[in-house]
Amino acid sequence: MADKKKKNLPPNAQEYQAFQQQREVKRPLLKNCLKAFFVGGLICLIGQLISTFYIYYFNFTEQTAGNPTTATLIFLTMLLTGFGVYDRIGQFGGAGSAVPVTGFGNAVISAAIEHKTEGFILGVGGNIFKVAGPVIVYGVFSAFIVALIKTIIIEWGGF
Amino acid sequence: MQRIIVIIIAGMFFLLFGCGTDTSKEQQAKQDSTIDNSNSQIDQEPSIKAKKTLNEHEGITEIRSVNNTKTLVVAVKVNHDERFTLKSLEKKMTKKLKDEFPKLDVEFSTDLKIFLELDKLKKKMQTGSLTEKELNKELDKIIKLSKKQT
Numbered sequence: 001m002a003d004k005k006k007k008n009l010p011p012n013a014q015e016y017q018a019f020q021q022q023r024e025v026k027r028p029l030l031k032n033c034l035k036a037f038f039v040g041g042l043i044c045l046i047g048q049l050i051s052t053f054y055i056y057y058f059n060f061t062e063q064t065a066g067n068p069t070t071a072t073l074i075f076l077t078m079l080l081t082g083f084g085v086y087d088r089i090g091q092f093g094g095a096g097s098a099v100p101v102t103g104f105g106n107a108v109i110s111a112a113i114e115h116k117t118e119g120f121i122l123g124v125g126g127n128i129f130k131v132a133g134p135v136i137v138y139g140v141f142s143a144f145i146v147a148l149i150k151t152i153i154i155e156w157g158g159f
Numbered sequence: 160m161q162r163i164i165v166i167i168i169a170g171m172f173f174l175l176f177g178c179g180t181d182t183s184k185e186q187q188a189k190q191d192s193t194i195d196n197s198n199s200q201i202d203q204e205p206s207i208k209a210k211k212t213l214n215e216h217e218g219i220t221e222i223r224s225v226n227n228t229k230t231l232v233v234a235v236k237v238n239h240d241e242r243f244t245l246k247s248l249e250k251k252m253t254k255k256l257k258d259e260f261p262k263l264d265v266e267f268s269t270d271l272k273i274f275l276e277l278d279k280l281k282k283k284m285q286t287g288s289l290t291e292k293e294l295n296k297e298l299d300k301i302i303k304l305s306k307k308q309t
Contacts (some may be wrong), residue, residue: 052271059273064307 001147032094039093043100047073077105082113107131162213188293203284205231205260212259213252217254223282227295231256232302234274245269268305276301 009017051069060068080086085107090097097103108111108128115127127138206224209231213222218241224233233256241248253267268274280297283289288296 055272056275059304061304061307065272109173 002073007127013056029036040096042102043073043097044103047100073101074105077102077106078109081106081109104132104135106136201227201294205263206233208259209256210234212255216252218248221274223274223281225277225280225294225298226263227291227298230266230298230302231260232266232268232273232277232298232305234268234270234277235258236271237269266302266305270305273301273305276304 047069050064050072054065054068055062058068074127077086079090086097086102087110091108097106108131111130111132112124112128115123115130117123118127162253203226205226209224209226213219213233213235218233218238220238221236222233223235224231228233233252234251235246237245249267249269255266256265256267280294280301281287283297284294
């Protein structure tokens with residue numbers, strides 16, 4: 001909570017907050033960061049292996065292998081989420097499992113599973129992009145802004 | 160806490176050992192790439208010359224090049240730290256090769272797939288089973304592949 005708001009609180013509430021802060025279990029920040037780093041790194045390593053597999057055995061270049069790799073990773077995550085394995089990975093790795101594209105697949109399928117009881121149309125269909133929707137909206141929007149800036153710089157900046 | 164310190168120290172060791180590059184192997188690979196014993200009917204002189212030119216650049220570790228009468232296709236593997244400046248390296252090397260071979264269409268690539276395909280083609284040429292027509296067809300295919308966008 002911001003310090004300004006804290007000063008406006010009655011004294012016993014302030015006292016309680018100080019007491020609560022003392023008793024609160026501290027989060028192992030460094031440990032969590034390391035876990036996220038290694039889990040995220042591991043997922044990226046798997047992605048790199050899939051990408052190399054596509055380059056060696058199919059007609060994909062380094063440029064074009066990105067799309068099938070992403071699709072494969074999302075598909076695998078969807079299966080793992082359905083089997084309940086990805087939840088455990090997420091519990092352990094935190095942001096490390098949410099930031100790579102696998103987090104996107106997990107967000108889609110977990111929302112679908114959660115709302116299945118409400119029916120397939122209004123439940124699954126209406127809620128499947130509840131979490132992943134903002135990712136798509138802001139992803140597309142920020143890509144548009146970046147492309148706009150790049151176009152302006154290149155066209156008018158003379159680079 | 161102690162466990163975390165152990166993990167950090169172990170991680171640092173990995174990083175430090177990872178940074179030491181084995182230069183002798185690199186040199187060997189480079190020298191191998193300059194030897195050319197293809198039994199092809201098509202003159203591979205420009206390819207050999209291109210290899211010699213590119214060998215002077217330190218960041219390039221392996222080179223494969225094939226040419227026909229119209230085009231010269233070169234693919235290279237680069238040091239991992241050079242990958243940060245891949246675009247500028249590509250630009251520089253393409254210009255260098257174009258200046259050296261003004262009569263040929265030069266295709267320079269750092270893509271692994273193009274490298275693999277050229278390697279395959281080279282091996283086919285070494286066995287001597289490739290006619291000029293087949294070589295032209297294969298090269299066209301590789302050039303098309305290198306120009307594919309996502």
